[in-house]
Amino acid sequence: MxxxxxxxxxxxxxxxxxxxxxxxxxxxxxxxxxxxxxxxxxxxxxxxxxxxxxxxxxxxxxxxxxxxxxxxxxxxxxxxxxxxxxDLARHVHDELAGLTTYALTGSQGKTGTKDYLAAILEGDGPTVATRGNFNNELGVPLTVLRAGLETKHLVVEMGARGVGHIAQLCRIAPPDVAAVINVGTAHIGEFGSREAIAQAKGEIVEALGAEGTAVLNADDPLVAAMAPRTPGTLVTFGTDAMVRATEVFTDDLGRPSFDLQWRGSGASVHLGQLGNHQIENALAAAAMALANGIDLDAVADGLTVARPPSRWRMELHDRVDGSAVINDAYNANPESMAAALDVLRGIRRQAGRRTIAVLGEMFELGD
Incomplete structure (x- = not known):
């Protein structure tokens, strides 16, 4: 501060x-x-x-x-x-003239994407990023107030439990680059429909100025449809988008590798986290960094060395008896649960290991 x-x-x-x-x-x-x-x-x-x-x-x-x-x-x-x-956070934000602010939201993958992006940007200069999932009306200003005159990059995760919430968070931390990762069913109990969730999530790209950049998931129709809602430049990520992954390979424990493609060039990425769903998070982070001029090789290196600090999200623990425990117990919604089970199925198929899923309840889903 x-x-x-x-x-x-x-x-x-x-x-x-x-x-x-x-x-x-x-x-x-x-x-x-x-x-x-x-x-x-x-x-x-x-x-x-x-x-x-x-x-x-x-x-x-x-x-x-x-x-x-x-x-x-x-x-x-x-x-x-x-x-x-x-108000205090906005004042401090306005005083930091050399700061670039990256804001991101999504129904799942926000924290993973935020951690990947922070890992990339730390190689370019002093970076402050949301700790854990401090992504609400308290967490966002607390994140901003950790930034100081030496801070070059500010990465802010934003969550919403209603229409207007993200717009308010963007008034506290106006973004230069804003991304929507996906629109799923997390918190659908509060919103009532995925369309209502999309309306709320899209506020993050509406908050951009004409000089800003909106990063959108081309594979999610509700996210791709947000393009007309922003006055900023558009960068897309996904299967056949501006930022994409080719030559995808997954090892025996479900850790993906791929070639990161951007503007006709490629760079190799080897993720340390489990699950092909991490590719979406990595592409979103890469697109945000590339949109702000970070070099492609530096982005790929940042993704490869990233070991996100946020706990209980596909954490791999190798036990002395030879078994492995994957702790994905932070939170759950249908999409993230399906992704976790897909990782487990892949381990069984590729490594021939016995697999056991221990499942808890999912809340905030309404009827």
């Missing part, structure tokens, strides 16, 4: 400063994951009131609090903490 005094923060968010401090670190909402010299954001939840942890937050490294009432430590008091957090 850029250096700001408590008085400066109060002016930006329309609050009142109680006490004096200078914030140089990021913002956080959980005292278990503090930001050194940062801003603790006190959220009043159903069971926990963040204001009660103000002193603990300072002991963990914060220098001040953003809250809805004064605390025993330096605090900026506002009427609506979530709105103020977004």
């Amino acid at each position: 850029i250096t700001m005094t408590l008085a400066e923060i109060a002016e930006v968010v329309g609050g009142t400063a109680h006490g004096d401090a200078t914030v140089t670190g990021g913002a956080f909402i959980d005292t278990r994951t503090p930001e050194a010299d940062g801003l603790f954001v006190a959220i009043v939840g159903e069971r926990v009131d963040g204001h009660d942890f103000a002193e603990q937050a300072v002991a963990a490294g914060a220098v001040a609090v953003l809250g809805s009432r004064p605390t025993s430590v330096p605090t900026v008091v506002v009427d609506d903490v979530v709105t103020a957090l977004g």
